[in-house]
Amino acid sequence: MQITITNRQPHRLKRSWMRRAIRLLLRQEGWSKGDVSIVLTDDEEVRSLNRTYRGKDEPTDVLSFSLREVAAGETTVDLSSLEEELALGEVYISIPTAMRQAQAGERTLEEEVAFLAVHGVLHLLGYEDESQEGYEQMYRRGWEVVHAARPGSDTV
Template sequence: MIDVELNDEGQFLSSEQLQLVKDVLNHAAQEVSLSQQSEVSVTFTTEEDIHELNREHRGIDRPTDVLSFALNDETSDFDPTFHEELGLPNLLGDIVISVPHVERQAADYGHSFERELAFLVVHGFLHLLGYDHMNEEEEKQMFTKQEEILQSYGLGRSES
């Protein structure tokens, strides 16, 4: 089980779409056998805001579709066993999604807004777990896992 904090101050998404995000994240957590109670936040934002975050945190001066900020990556001093010993959830980190990108990419790829939203949520979630796509091998592993999760949830490429 994963606790999901949703931040949609711009009221971009419907209550059904927000529930989809929670459901997809819980499904993804099961699919990757996340055994520990965990927590993640997901923020939905504008293209301008994600552009600023991308520039500030990654040094890339353009908007992007999704950003992930892991709290327990190998470069941090975070100790997930500390939370487990205290009975607290494992704080995975934050996912930030540009809603205009969801809309545009759904149209570009010819599938539903919900499928693209779920794709970006799973993509961000896998980054929080340490998956990456910096080289061909990593990309294949990550994208295969993404598609497996979406397919088993019912939002595979042919099901949207």
């Protein structure tokens, strides 16, 4: 399993907490192979992706694009059996939005970005947050993983 983190925006931040959290989550979820790509970007790129793929002309904090399923007309082909040969997907995180959320939540930027990365990977693993129950489950699960992966923790 490889985690690739690409920074497309000017703010520098430590990536170790995010990487530890993603590894812990994938291990806990039983996903041992396949790659994850994290793209740290700005509001403009995330807004463009959000408009193109979700029909929402506004920035958001995190977007996930799964590579486990490929739509073919009206048929969906499940590629999960090829797990070891495929990338799990891509997660785009808007750093300006993450900065605003971190400040509002009185968290560090690294903590917020680790949470958003885990949240995005949860989507790649099939979790959904469209319902209140799904949202609460993902929120709880995300923070459990982030706190367990906190620097200095021996959980990972």
